[in-house]
Amino acid sequence: MIIDITWEEESILQEQREPLAALLNQAISVAIELSEGPKEAEVSLMLVDDQRIHTLNREYRGVDRPTDVLSFALQEEMEDEPEIEEEDEMLGDIVISIERARDQAEEYGHSFEREIVYLAVHGTLHLLGFDHEEENGKQEMRTKEEEVMAKLKLERV
Numbered sequence: 001m002i003i004d005i006t007w008e009e010e011s012i013l014q015e016q017r018e019p020l021a022a023l024l025n026q027a028i029s030v031a032i033e034l035s036e037g038p039k040e041a042e043v044s045l046m047l048v049d050d051q052r053i054h055t056l057n058r059e060y061r062g063v064d065r066p067t068d069v070l071s072f073a074l075q076e077e078m079e080d081e082p083e084i085e086e087e088d089e090m091l092g093d094i095v096i097s098i099e100r101a102r103d104q105a106e107e108y109g110h111s112f113e114r115e116i117v118y119l120a121v122h123g124t125l126h127l128l129g130f131d132h133e134e135e136n137g138k139q140e141m142r143t144k145e146e147e148v149m150a151k152l153k154l155e156r157v
Contacts, residue, residue: 001029002042009049009098020113023152027117028094031124031148038089043127045120046095053097068100069119071126094123114154121148 003025007017024045032041048056050066057063057070074092096119105115125141132138149155 001025001032001040003028004042004044006044006046008052009047011098012047020116023113023117024120027120027148027152028124030151031121031144032091032128034148034151035125035128035130035144037091037128040089042090043124044093045123046093047098047116048095050097050099053095053100056095066097066100068097068104069123070095071123073127073129091124091127094120094127096120096123110156114149117152117154118145118149121145 005021005024012020028043028045032038032043053068053070054064054066057065057067060070060072072093072095074090096116098116101116101119102112105112108115122141122145125144130137130141130144132141146155
């Protein structure tokens with residue numbers, strides 16, 4: 001499993017990054033494992049500010065406001081596409097707004113670490129094909145999120 005983290009947002013101090021990176025790596029790995037994703041997956045995670053995620057949200061989704069997390073899946077299946085076996089399966093990119101994560105942690109009354117891990121899990125599930133547009137897909141995704149968070153011992157309080 002390869003998880004590449006890019007720290008674009010600079011408010012997280014260098015000494016805080018290593019333990020947070022370990023937690024994010026574990027969360028993404030557990031989400032992939034419990035969702036029966038590829039054992040040798042590769043995920044890129046970018047931690048950005050509201051301005052950067054706002055730009056991405058506008059460019060790629062046509063939504064002119066910041067959001068908490070964006071996922072860009074690279075493994076969407078296309079008809080008549082040949083299957084290619086690769087050693088590491090690149091699932092895609094996850095982009096998380098540190099500012100949104102902080103605000104939401106405060107709003108929901110839990111830690112910043114719990115919120116950012118939840119957003120990483122949510123983004124990973126999108127990369128694996130989960131969606132919350134329709135009600136039963138939404139329930140399936142929420143159930144999987146709760147299962148992953150429980151395994152990480154970061155359930156809602």
